[in-house]
Amino acid sequence: MRHKLFEEGYNIFHWVDRAGTIYGLHKHDKDQTHWVISGELEISFENGFTYSLKAGDRDYMPAETWHTARVVGEEPVNYMVGEKIKVKRKRGRPKKNI
Numbered sequence: 001m002r003h004k005l006f007e008e009g010y011n012i013f014h015w016v017d018r019a020g021t022i023y024g025l026h027k028h029d030k031d032q033t034h035w036v037i038s039g040e041l042e043i044s045f046e047n048g049f050t051y052s053l054k055a056g057d058r059d060y061m062p063a064e065t066w067h068t069a070r071v072v073g074e075e076p077v078n079y080m081v082g083e084k085i086k087v088k089r090k091r092g093r094p095k096k097n098i
Contacts, residue, residue, distance in 0.1 A: 001035055001080050010082030017041075017077050023069040031084035032061040039077030044068045053079075 005012045010033065017039075025046070034041065035058040043059065044050040046066045053059055061067065063084075071077045 001037075005033065005035070005080060005082040008082070009085050011085055012080055012082050015079055015081050017071050019071055019074050019076055021071045021077075025066055025068050027064050027066050028061065028083070029063055030086065031063050033082040034059050034061070035080040035082070037078040037080065039075045039079075040072040041077045041079065042070050042072045 002012050034043075034053060036053045036055055038055050041053045042050060043053070043061075044067060051059070052072060
């Protein structure tokens with residue numbers, strides 16, 4: 001998991017949330033992905049759409065997306081979080097090789 005996320009350009013960290021954990025409405029300034037190892041994580045959006053991630057499931061969360069999250073069931077959720085690395089781009093025109 002770590003290797004794949006790293007190859008895709010993510011900073012990676014391992015996270016565990018206890019049963020009953022709830023994250024209120026929030027957003028992130030960078031694209032993220034959540035890859036569940038065990039347990040279940042439910043993510044809901046402002047428009048009412050909700051999905052659950054279980055062991056082996058992975059999502060993609062675009063930056064600035066308002067959402068909530070909660071741990072479903074009695075088991076903690078154990079997952080990898082990937083935060084997209086922002087690539088600095090040079091401004092201006094590329095130099096010509098002469």
